[in-house]
């Protein structure tokens with residue numbers, strides 16, 4: 262138990278250490294929707310090694326979407342541009358949210374994106 266707690270504290274410290282670079286990369290805007298609302302790092306793969314590639318600076322709303330809150334179909338269009346990012350936490354992260362929404366335009370958006378073919382195949386299999 263104590264070990265898990267310490268590991269979690271260490272992880273939060275590691276994320277925090279990357280926070281400044283992350284904010285700079287993001288231009289102090291949400292990397293999914295460009296909002297400036299309560300920006301914090303989002304950890305794409307808890308349990309794996311933390312790098313800048315697996316962190317995205319997200320607003321409160323996008324963090325909720327990332328955690329599985331159902332999205333309003335209209336707001337999803339604001340996330341579409343993030344599919345073009347070459348940073349996995351941005352492009353793959355947003356793709357996962359789009360797939361979960363099952364909107365009719367999502368398949369085409371993912372097919373057109375520059376995501377890795379293996380990732381595309383996996384995502385499209387869920388649609």
Ligand SMILES: [Zn+2]
Nearest residue numbers: 291294320323
């Ligand atoms: Zn956002």
